[in-house]
Amino acid sequence: MIKSNLKQLLELRRMSIREFSRQADYRFETVRKFHNNDLTIIPIQLIEKSCLALKVTPSELFTIYEGEDDQNGS
Numbered sequence: 112m113i114k115s116n117l118k119q120l121l122e123l124r125r126m127s128i129r130e131f132s133r134q135a136d137y138r139f140e141t142v143r144k145f146h147n148n149d150l151t152i153i154p155i156q157l158i159e160k161s162c163l164a165l166k167v168t169p170s171e172l173f174t175i176y177e178g179e180d181d182q183n184g185s
Contacts, residue, residue: 135164
C-alpha cells in the first residue's frame with residue numbers, strides 16, 4: 112500500500128493543511144483527504160503541486176508499506 116507522507120512533511124514545517132492548500136493552489140477538501148490518506152486516486156496535478164510547494168520529490172511524498180491491503184492500514 113502506498114501512503115502519503117504529507118502529514119509528517121507539514122508537521123516538520125509547522126504548516127496547516129489550509130496554509131498548504133493555498134500554497135499549493137489546490138482545493139482544501141482534496142488536500143485534507145490527501146493529508147489523511149483518504150484518497151484512493153491521487154490526481155497527478157496534486158502530486159506535482161505538492162512536490163513543488165514543499166520542495167520534495169515524489170519519493171519523499173510517499174512511502175510504500177508492504178503487506179497492508181486496506182485503506183486504513185489495519
